[in-house]
Amino acid sequence: MDEVMLALLRTLSSLSRPRIWRYLAAPALLALLVGGGLSPWLFPAIEGALLQAPPLSWLVRWDWAGLAGFLATVGSALTLLALAYLLATVLASTLVLPWLLADVARHDYPDLAPMGRDSLLASLVNGLVAALGFCAGWLLTLPLWLVPGLALVLPVFWLAWLNRRTFTPDCLAVHATADESRHLRQVHASRLLILGAVPALLAAVPLAGLLAPALAALLFAHYTLEALRRLRGGAVVSQ
Template sequence: MGRAFGRAMVSQLQPRMLLALLLPFGAALIAMLFFARFLWGPVSDWLDLFVTQSELMTDMDSWMAGIGLFSLTMYLVHILVFVIMVTVGSSIGLLIAAVLVMPMVVGHVARTDYPQLERRGSQVFVSSLINSLKVGAIFIVGWVVTLPFWLIPPVAILLHIFWWAYAFTHMLRFDALVEHATLAERARVITGTRGGAWLIGTICAAINLFPLTWIVLPVFTSLVYAHHGLNALAQVRGDSPLLLPAESDL
């Protein structure tokens, strides 16, 4: 896993991969501008209604106003709307990265690091699109369903990391293998590297907490999964046993 991160950093500095940053970033930026122009008001009104109807938030707001502090709900609603806007933009950027940029990433990594690896995948674009839409739908629904828990700061951080780790792992891990691996090989690699793949997703999701990292994260995370997945597939093709799950986390 450490080698995958190291190789991904080297790959990210290549001109072709630097240019690849523009597509998911552009898609995310357009989505956020659209949200700010047309959806900020309706979402703010809905959240304001939700927060003001919460007995816990009302009591906390009254207590803070009573001791001379600012209104919690007024700032909280705007913060939540901003978080939703960034999440929507980032998720669209990730979807674009998975469907359109990932083939470029995998092609670059395979050509430079695994030139001997034969492409044995089938229905690559359709399989990638279906998987990305499925994972994206689960991510969005799960994120919305757990939205009330975002009012609790520590839980909000854990939920952010969990949902983004889920999206990274299930979307990019699949796309890293779909072009080169058969169904049987893909199942074997995913099973043997499950722990390492989730750890990669968790680390990248934690990095995503920092502002503006989402500009480079979709492509960089794709590179990490490409190196991680193709390396494991190369081991399978060489009749070398996969690392045990506990070892693959290292």
């Protein structure tokens, strides 16, 4: 867990640089504008879809329409929040991450030689696959939210998974070779998921939660570049 704590501390240190805040704010503002504009249409559509699908449709059939309506409202709010987070994540990974990563690498890891290859197409494909996987996982596990406790765990898990799946490959693309990237993603898989849970917990905070995806990009930049530095220096910590 020392790698996770080190990434957190270095992220806090990076936040003292005013330039970093521009990278954090840009995807949040864009996601807020798009999400705010679409929410009056999306919210009732999602709520209606949830009420017509099991298990909420069963509750309506059993004359528990009040409970079904409450759960549909909560589910719609959480789903809308997840979609806003997903949009901010896509924007952070495609538009902001290259500049953010270059700033972090230049300031904190000047000794780390870039041995990879940056590709906008690869980043877009990675983001699309991550978004599809996230949406599929979120929808398929929606019925499990009725299990006590899972309504708190599952949203955080899927947002953490989205952070790991989106930012790990992109943060390693410029500096790591294909073999190094593959090795680091395998060895550090569980720690990267824990790291992704940190900004995922912030997603529930109104408005401020939209900063979480860009903050996740900063966290993953610090973690992956330090992990790559240790790998090349021979200091590899097993999972």
